[in-house]
Amino acid sequence: MEILTYAFFITFLAMTFRMATPVLLGTLGEAFAERSGVLNLGIEGTMLMGASTGFIVTYFIGDLWLGIFAAAFIGMAMGLLMAFLSVTLGAQQHVAGLGITFLGTGLSFFLYRLFVAPAGGVPPTIVPFRPIEIPGLSGIPVLGPTIFTQPALVYLALILVPIVGFIFYRTTLGLNLTAVGQNPKAADTAGINVFRTRYLCLLIAGALAGIAGAWFSMAQSSQFLPGMTMGRGWVCVALVIFANWSPYRILGGALLFGGIDALQTTFAALGVAFPYRILQMFPYIFTIVILVAVARRATYPAALLQPYRREG
Amino acid sequence: MRFPLKNLSRGLKAKLPKLKVEKRPYPSLRTKILWPVLSILIALGIGAILIAAAGVNPLTGYYHLFHGALGDAHAISETLWRFTPLLLTGTAVALAFRCKFWNIGVEGQMLTGATVATFFGVSFIGTSSWLLIPLVIISGFLAGALWAVIPAILKAKFKVDEVVTTLLGNWIILYFVAYLVEGPWRNPTSLWPESPAIAGSAVFPRLVPLYRVHIGFIIAIFFAILFFIILRKTVWGFQIKATGANPRAASFMGIKVTRVLITVAILSGGIAGIAGVSELCGTHFHMKGLGFFGGTGELSWGYGYAGIFIAMLGGLNAIGVPVAAFFMAVMIQGSRAMYRATGVPSPFYYAMQGTILVCLLLGIFLTYYRIRKVKG
Numbered sequence: 001m002e003i004l005t006y007a008f009f010i011t012f013l014a015m016t017f018r019m020a021t022p023v024l025l026g027t028l029g030e031a032f033a034e035r036s037g038v039l040n041l042g043i044e045g046t047m048l049m050g051a052s053t054g055f056i057v058t059y060f061i062g063d064l065w066l067g068i069f070a071a072a073f074i075g076m077a078m079g080l081l082m083a084f085l086s087v088t089l090g091a092q093q094h095v096a097g098l099g100i101t102f103l104g105t106g107l108s109f110f111l112y113r114l115f116v117a118p119a120g121g122v123p124p125t126i127v128p129f130r131p132i133e134i135p136g137l138s139g140i141p142v143l144g145p146t147i148f149t150q151p152a153l154v155y156l157a158l159i160l161v162p163i164v165g166f167i168f169y170r171t172t173l174g175l176n177l178t179a180v181g182q183n184p185k186a187a188d189t190a191g192i193n194v195f196r197t198r199y200l201c202l203l204i205a206g207a208l209a210g211i212a213g214a215w216f217s218m219a220q221s222s223q224f225l226p227g228m229t230m231g232r233g234w235v236c237v238a239l240v241i242f243a244n245w246s247p248y249r250i251l252g253g254a255l256l257f258g259g260i261d262a263l264q265t266t267f268a269a270l271g272v273a274f275p276y277r278i279l280q281m282f283p284y285i286f287t288i289v290i291l292v293a294v295a296r297r298a299t300y301p302a303a304l305l306q307p308y309r310r311e312g
Numbered sequence: 313m314r315f316p317l318k319n320l321s322r323g324l325k326a327k328l329p330k331l332k333v334e335k336r337p338y339p340s341l342r343t344k345i346l347w348p349v350l351s352i353l354i355a356l357g358i359g360a361i362l363i364a365a366a367g368v369n370p371l372t373g374y375y376h377l378f379h380g381a382l383g384d385a386h387a388i389s390e391t392l393w394r395f396t397p398l399l400l401t402g403t404a405v406a407l408a409f410r411c412k413f414w415n416i417g418v419e420g421q422m423l424t425g426a427t428v429a430t431f432f433g434v435s436f437i438g439t440s441s442w443l444l445i446p447l448v449i450i451s452g453f454l455a456g457a458l459w460a461v462i463p464a465i466l467k468a469k470f471k472v473d474e475v476v477t478t479l480l481g482n483w484i485i486l487y488f489v490a491y492l493v494e495g496p497w498r499n500p501t502s503l504w505p506e507s508p509a510i511a512g513s514a515v516f517p518r519l520v521p522l523y524r525v526h527i528g529f530i531i532a533i534f535f536a537i538l539f540f541i542i543l544r545k546t547v548w549g550f551q552i553k554a555t556g557a558n559p560r561a562a563s564f565m566g567i568k569v570t571r572v573l574i575t576v577a578i579l580s581g582g583i584a585g586i587a588g589v590s591e592l593c594g595t596h597f598h599m600k601g602l603g604f605f606g607g608t609g610e611l612s613w614g615y616g617y618a619g620i621f622i623a624m625l626g627g628l629n630a631i632g633v634p635v636a637a638f639f640m641a642v643m644i645q646g647s648r649a650m651y652r653a654t655g656v657p658s659p660f661y662y663a664m665q666g667t668i669l670v671c672l673l674l675g676i677f678l679t680y681y682r683i684r685k686v687k688g
Contacts, residue, residue, distance in 0.1 A: 041475065045666070081670065089677040094414055094475065095624060099673055102621060103666025106659060109605070113657035114366055226659070227606025231483050238476040277491035284480040284487075288472075295472040 012259075012266045013146040017154055018220065019265075020258025022047070022212040022229070024157045026236035027243065027250045028164050029208030035168070035245055036201035037181035037303040038086050041097025043209045044233025045104020046078040050213030052108035055224040056115050058126045067126075068153075068214055075210020076203045078104060083202040087195055090307030101233070109226040116224070129153060129219040151219045153211070160208075164247040177201055181301035184308040194308050209233070231284065238287045241298050253290070260286045332686045339679050348627070351675030355668040362663060366656040373650055380649020381642040387649070389523035395641035396525070396594070397422075397612075399532040400587035401619025402637045403539045406628045408460075408580040410543070411555040413467075413573055415460060417478030418584040419616025420485040423609045424459040425452035425585025426592040427489055430497075430599040433510030433592070441513040448514050448589050449531070456585015457578040459485065464577030468570045482616070486602065486609055493601045507599035516594040528590030535583050540630035552576060584619070588612060618644075621665045625672060640665075 026043055033040035050071035058067035078100055085096040117123055129151035137148040168174040179187040180197045188194050212232070217224040235257060243249035264279035336343070360370035381391045401418045408415035415421075429448040436444055463477040494505040516526040543549040554562040555572045563569045591611055592599065600610035608614040622640050626632030643661040651658040 085670065085673050089673065091673045091677065095669075096673055098416070098620060098624070099666060099669035101666075102617075102669050103663070106662030106664070106666045109659040110362065110657055110663040113659055118655075118657070119651075225606065226604065227608070230606050231480060234476055234479045238473075238480070241473065241476075275491055275495060277487045277494060280487040280490075281484050284483045288466075288477050288480055291472050291476060292466060292470050295466075295470045298471075 008266065008270055010142070010145050011269055012262055013142070014149070015262035015265050016255060016258040017147060017150055017158075018258070019261035020254040021154045021157045022215040022220075022232055023235055023239060023257055024251060024254035025153075025160070025208050025212035025215070026233060027239045027254060028157075028160055028247060029205035029212070030236045030240045031164070031168075031243070031245050031247060031250060032177070032201040032208075033205040034240055034304060035181045035301055036177040036198045037184060037301055037306065037308070038082075038198055038202060039093045039097060039237075039304055040079075040082055040100075040202065040205050040209075041094060041237065042078060042082045042100025042104065043097075043205070043236055044229060044231070045101035045108075046075050046206055046209040047104070047213030047216075047229045047233045048108040048227065049074050049078055049104040050210030051215075051217040051228055052112050052213075052224055053210070054214030055126065055217040056111065058218060059116055059124060062126075064127075064129055064218060067218055068211055071210040071214035072207040073210070075206040075208070075213070077206070078210070079202040079204075079206020080199070082206070083199045086307065087198045087202070090309060093305050093307075105227065108224075112224050112226070123223045123225070125222040126218065128222040153215050153219050156211075158251075161247050161251045168247060173197075173200075178301075181303055184303050184306075188308075188310065198308075209236075212236075235283070235287050238291050241300075242290050242294050244294070244298060245301065256290075257283060257287065332684050334682045334684060336680055336682050343679055347675040347679040348672060351671040351678075352625075352668060354674075355664065355671040358667050358671070359660070359664050362660065363650075363654075363656050366654075368654045368656050373654055373656055376650040376653040377646035378642070379646075380653070381646035386523070387645065389520070389525050391638075391641045391645045392529060393524040393526070393595070394644050395638055396528045396532045397587045397591050397615045398618055398622055398640050398644075399536055399634055399637040400528075400583055400590065401615050402622030402626060402633045402640075403532075403535050404580045404583040404587065405619040405623035406626060406630075406633045407539060407542075407552075407583070408576055409556075409623055410628050411552040411572055411576050412559070413464065413576055413580070414475045415463075415478050415577065415580050416475060416620055417460065417463065417481045417616075418580075418587075418619045419608060419612050419614065420478070420482035421456040421459045421581045421584035422588035422591070422612040422616045423482075423485045423489050424588070425456035425582075426588030426599060426609075426611050427485070427492065428452060428455035428585075429514075429589040429592050430507050430510060433514040434508055436514075437511040439511065439513055441517075444511060444514045445516070445593070448510075448593060449586060452585040452589030452592075453582035454585070456588065457582040460577045460581020460584065461574060464574050468573055482607060486607070489599065489609060489611075490601045493599055497599065499598065502598070505601040509597050510593060514593055515597060516590065524595070526590075526594035528594040531586060531590060535586070536630070536634050539633070543630050548572075548575070584616065587615065587619075591615070618665070621669060624669060 053074040054067040054071035057070040058064055082100050085091045086093050131149045131151055134148040138144045176192045177197050180194050184194045216228050239253040243253045261283045264276055267274055268276055363370045363373035381387055404418050429452040432448050432451050463474045466472040466477055467474045493507050497507040499506050499508040516528050519525045551567045551572050555569050559569050596611050603610045618640055622636045626636035647658045647661040650656050
């Protein structure tokens, strides 16, 4: 029985980090967009484009990292489109974001059908990212088999947390983008290029969402399925509010979400008799609950949702 | 070294005409129709590229698409059969978006409505149609309304963003439905997870024998007209529009914004619930589980998400929404026909939804802004 509980704990903890990874990447990206004043609801569609593109490139060329680059690149293209609609044209951000999500959701499926798998038949697979044992550290009990034996994208996501923190709080870019998201007019007066800053933030957000999406088809599983991100993009939109737009709290939120999400897989792996469809509901219920808990205290970027136009 | 480069860019700028963006505060009706129509044509042009990418002549592709959706009586009936739930979900979303209640949970509200209707439809076998059909419709309405009003209350009481809560609600009910049809409600005699069939007396009668259009079509038209009347003729409609335009100004005018929000959520979710009932009692007759496309139900078929597209394409407008719903029905029905005839993947219409929306945003911009060349 003792072995079972230890095994449970290790499986659960390792799974928590894996489930948290795409959400962490996506939410860090969303933080960039929202801190600069643009609500990016296109994240779900961008993720799906990343999942599809990453898979297609890897399927044909056979290089996982090239797939990741392609996913990031297509994510940036989606970000660019979002920026054009919301920053240059000043379209309502809700509507523009939903448009991007529709585009990504549909186009990812269409391209997959077109290039890889016509309807019917067994869906093709790739060799996904494998866990890498970090030499020296993977021998540590508990931490070794959990944190230090993970696919490369998990490490990438974890390393990005302090990097994003550094960018937000210690660099000119970080201060500029916060200023643009709080008071674009004042920022413009101070000589910050509002448009360029928002474009840059949406490009970063797009790239991160693209990589987050690629996780699903290239690490979590070895195939692409339509709509396979399962609403994780929307979870990111919720978590960034929960985390009050801070990268360190985003890590906390993502791990919390990952933990709830990991329950179902762990239960299934250990053969615990609990209807797993009910377990699958938990991450979504949990996300709503934490939103209710923090919503009143959330301090949104003051210029969120407001398109900026120079007068005269 | 940097000076010549700077001069070069200055020189280029002088050659290019300077563009200025001007606001058109009151665009004419012609402009208002011209740009959206043009943007759809541009989107169809991009669609032609997608068809060509599949190795098919775009003209052949579009011929099969439109012929397959409108070519004969059977095709038109199938298109109208798809139009029914699309008109309902489109109206549900348009009503909610009109007061800026971003209800993107219509897919889930459809499923909630269908689930409760399944309960009554299966339990009351042997009841007369005159009793059972109103019962499933009303129960479906109430269930959909409940699923939409929870996010509305969370928004009103706790300031929780409804975009996320309504969308996540889709996933919650989707897995709950999957649990029901794979577990307690599983029909032991069918090969795939689904509930037992609803009572024959709960089945929506067809309008014309042998064609799949059913009385759900009449119900959908009824709600589309109701939406028109609410917006144009009622005080409530005015309150909805005022709240959508500027909630603070609306509340200064004495409009109870929270009440508008909650009542809109009830009607919007209720209409979505009826869309689910219509699909259950007019199309599937069994409650179904997860759809192939993540986030959609096998019963709702993504029509809830399509409703968002329809509402936006229709300009949240009581006349535009039915037109957009019909267009979407043609696209879905036609894409399948095009796939059968030419092999262009049928997710074509999914890709077109996004393409059209993005082009439409550009079209909306050009409706309200004019780009002019400025001399000097």
